[in-house]
Amino acid sequence: MTDPTTDPDFVRATRTSYDAIATPYSDRYPDSLAEQPLERALLAAFAEQVGAHSTAPVGDLGSGPGHVTARLHALGVPVFGVDVSPRMVALAREAHPHLRFHVGTMTSLDLPDETLGGITALYSTIHIPTDHLTAAFTEFHRVLVPGGHALLSFQTGDTDELMHLTERFGRDISLHYYLRTPETVEAHLREAGLQVRARVVREPVREEKRARAFLLVRRYGG
Structure with missing residues (x-):
C-alpha cells in the first residue's frame, strides 16, 4: 500500500478538496454520462477494443461516484x-x-506491472500539474498489458490554461485545474510510450464553457 503522507502536495490538495465536496458532487453528478450520447458511444467503443485485445481488468482512475465504472460493468x-x-x-x-x-x-498505482487491459481517466487528469503528466502516463504504461488501451477525457481550448478554485458547492477547497490542448496531452503520452489512436473534440453543451477532448490511446509492444 502507498503511504498518503508521502504523496505530492497536489495529490493531497486534490484528496482534501474532493473529500469536502464528495456528497454534493455525487448528488449533482450521479451519472454525468446519462445525457451525453457521444461519451457513451466512445466508452462502448473503448470497451469493445479492450475486450478484443485482453481479458485483463480495466481500472477506472478517478472513478468519483462510480458511474463510469458501473457503465463499463x-x-x-x-x-x-x-x-x-x-x-x-x-x-x-x-x-x-x-x-x-x-x-x-x-500517479502511483498500487498494481503490479502489466495487469490492466485498459484504463479510463475521464476528467481526472486535470488536477495533475503538467510537469508531472509524463510521469503519470508512464505509470499508465507500466500497468497496461501490451496492446492495452486507455480512454482519456478533459476540458480543452485553444491554449493551455491554469485555473484555481477555492470554493465549490459552498465548501472551501483548493484545486488547480490544468486545462490543456489535445496536442499538449498527446506529447506527454508519446513521451511515456503510449500512442494515440483516435482524437475526438466536441463543443460545449448546456452549462459547459469549454470544449471536451477525448483520446483513445494504446500501449504497443512488450
Whole structure:
C-alpha cells in the first residue's frame, strides 16, 4: 500500500478538496454520462477494443461516484474503480455495492506491472500539474498489458490554461485545474510510450464553457 503522507502536495490538495465536496458532487453528478450520447458511444467503443485485445481488468482512475465504472460493468467489462478521495470511494461503494472501489492515486498505482487491459481517466487528469503528466502516463504504461488501451477525457481550448478554485458547492477547497490542448496531452503520452489512436473534440453543451477532448490511446509492444 502507498503511504498518503508521502504523496505530492497536489495529490493531497486534490484528496482534501474532493473529500469536502464528495456528497454534493455525487448528488449533482450521479451519472454525468446519462445525457451525453457521444461519451457513451466512445466508452462502448473503448470497451469493445479492450475486450478484443485482453481479458485483463480495466481500472477506472478517478472513478468519483462510480458511474463510469458501473457503465463499463454493464458493458461486460471486468472493472474496478480507483479514486484519491476516501469519501468518494465510500459513496461509490454505497451506490454500487456489487463493484470494487479503492483509494489510490493514478500517479502511483498500487498494481503490479502489466495487469490492466485498459484504463479510463475521464476528467481526472486535470488536477495533475503538467510537469508531472509524463510521469503519470508512464505509470499508465507500466500497468497496461501490451496492446492495452486507455480512454482519456478533459476540458480543452485553444491554449493551455491554469485555473484555481477555492470554493465549490459552498465548501472551501483548493484545486488547480490544468486545462490543456489535445496536442499538449498527446506529447506527454508519446513521451511515456503510449500512442494515440483516435482524437475526438466536441463543443460545449448546456452549462459547459469549454470544449471536451477525448483520446483513445494504446500501449504497443512488450
